[in-house]
Amino acid sequence: MIRKTTLPNGLRIVTEKTPYLRGAVAHLRYGVGSGLEPFRLWGVAHVLEHMVFKGTPVMDQVVFGNEIARLGCSTNASTGFESTTFEIDGPAETILQGLDLFAALLTGFHVPPEEFDKEKDVIQEEWKMYRDDPSAWGEDIAYHSLLGNFAHPTIGTPESIDSLTRRQVLEFSQAHYTPDNLVVGVVGNLEHEDVVEVLLKYFGDNDRKCQPLRLPPLSQIKSRHEEEDSEQEQVFVGYRAPSIQRPDLPAFDAAMTIFGGDSWSRLFQRLRNELGLVYNVDGGYSGWPHVGIYMIYAGCQPSETDRVLAEIANEIEKFKADISGDELLRSKAMLRASLLMSSDQLGNKVQKLIDDEVLWGEWRPYERDIADLEAVTLDEAMRLVHEVFNDKQMTRVTVGPHQPK
Template sequence: MIRKTVLPNGLKILTEKTPYLRGAVAHLRFGVGSGHESHKFEGIAHVLEHMVFKGTEALDQVAFGNEIARLGCSTNASTGFESTTYELDGPAETVLQGLDVFASVIAGFHVPAEEFDKEKDVIQEEWKMIQDDPSAWGEDLAYHALLGEFAHPTIGTPESIDLLTRRHVVEFAQQHYTPDNLIVGVVGNVEHEQVVEVIAKHFGTIARRRAALPDLSLSQIDRLHRAEDCEQEQVFLGFRAPEVTRRDLPAFDVAMTILGGDSWSRLFQRLRNELGLVYQVDGSYSGWPHVGTYMIYAGCQPSETDRVIAEISSEICKLKAEITPDELFRSKAMLKSSLLMSSDQLGNKVHKLIDDELLFATYRPYEQDLAELEAVSVEEALRLAHEVLDLEKMTAVTVGPYQPKFS
């Protein structure tokens, strides 16, 4: 049920037909994100994402929104470090019409000067909103500290946003919003040929080739504290982890689920249930083709910051010393459950469809992912825990009134 077409200009179109589902989802993903920006133009990829929704000369933003709503569809977009994705979802019977409208806007968006200035003001307000949430901008700081300029905050800074002009954004789009830098995925009860027809109508005659992307700049700092007058101390402990294409990534997932994956994980049981030091503590993996991260987060009373960091470090050392067969079994069961549940969700299905094409040049059935998880041994999980969880190479970022005393 999965089909692929590559247009002569390099644009890739992937579809998975799901006749048993009534909804449909389309993603249009460009291979450029904030990690490819120069320091001077931080935030430009995110600004461009906003500007696309201003519509075309023939279909302004109000008419565009109304037309999408008449079809019962909705649109959204997100900017990451390596990509920018435009999303459309709706009923299967109208999603192709919605895709026709959305693709026309993405291919031919038009930004009047006055709309550009207003939207920059909106983005400045978005920046202020993030600053009101120390856990949100603390996370931005943590990834920036762990990965360097590749992971600078996607939104940019007030200063860099102010410096951006309409011409800068249009030139960025001309360089990177090209057919050979675009992959389209659609999952739903739709015909592949009809999806190809719609996309080719708007992008098929564009001959521009993508500009060369700069080298991704990675660096790391060990410690960072930002003083903030808030009730809780936000603690982020980060490690460089396997890139997303590593064949032994399932073993890492198994080990990290044991450490910080759920309410039964070691960190949750020790810091929340046994010691009552935190309300929330967990760990999460993020991966790209050239690097991965594992980030542990905890929020605590400022006076308990040193103890929380010490307890997390202690649990890391214990994990590297032993993983029990029962923990291995539970971790696999949770990860397999997550895979199976995600396989029923249209958004996850189209995300996987595009990811597999970009990372492996082929679709990986869920059964393959499940089999690789099942094959993980205690020894493999321990090996990955030792490789990644090196306390000497840990990045620690704290936001709050207390500055930790690291030994």
């Protein structure tokens, strides 16, 4: 049910036919995001993502939105550090028509001059929205502090957004929105050949090649406090972690699910259930081909910030000393369940199609991922714990009224 076609210009198309589902979803992912932007262009990938929806010379944003709605479809987009993804979902019987409209938009958008400054103002408001959310703002600071300019805020800064020109945005699209830098994934009750036909119509004659961007060197700020007049202190403790293509990543996932993955995890049990210091505390992994991070987050009363940080440090030291076989068994069960349940969801299915294509050049069956997970041993898990929980690669960020000692 999984099929792949690579067009002569390098565009890759991967589909999964699902006759048992009535909905369908398509993702069109370009391999460029904010992490590869030159300093003078911070925010350009995100601005470009917005500007695509302004329409083409023959189909403005109102017409596009109305036509998509008539099909019962919806669209969205997101910019990450290494990719920009355009999404469309709807009924399987109309998704091809929606994909046709979306492909016309992506290959024909023109960034109307009268709309450009207006949309930059909208993005400035978006930046203010993030700035007014201490947890979102703190996460941006924590990522940037841990990884340097690769992880600068995806949205850019007010100054960088204001300085971007329409010409810079169009040049960025010409250089990086190219077929050889695009992977399209579609999941639904559709024929692979029909999907290829739609995309071939719009992208087939485009032979532009993606211009390379330099990956910024990694850097790190060990500790940072952002003064914020708020009721709660936002606490972030981050570590460098295995890259997403590391063969031993399943061992890391299994270990960190024990530490901070759910309500039964060690962090939650200690800081919330035993001590009552926090409402929410967890740990999460993000990874890219060249680096990964593990970020611990907690929100607490400002007066308890130092104690929360001390308890996190204590839990890390205890974790480095021992993991039980029963904990590993529970972790594997939770991760296996997550894989199985995600395989039933259209959005997760199409994301996996594209992730596997980008990372491995082929689709990896869920059974293979589960087998890799089940093969994890206690020794492997402990080795990853000691590799990651290293004070030399730790960053601590707090946002709130209390500066920790």
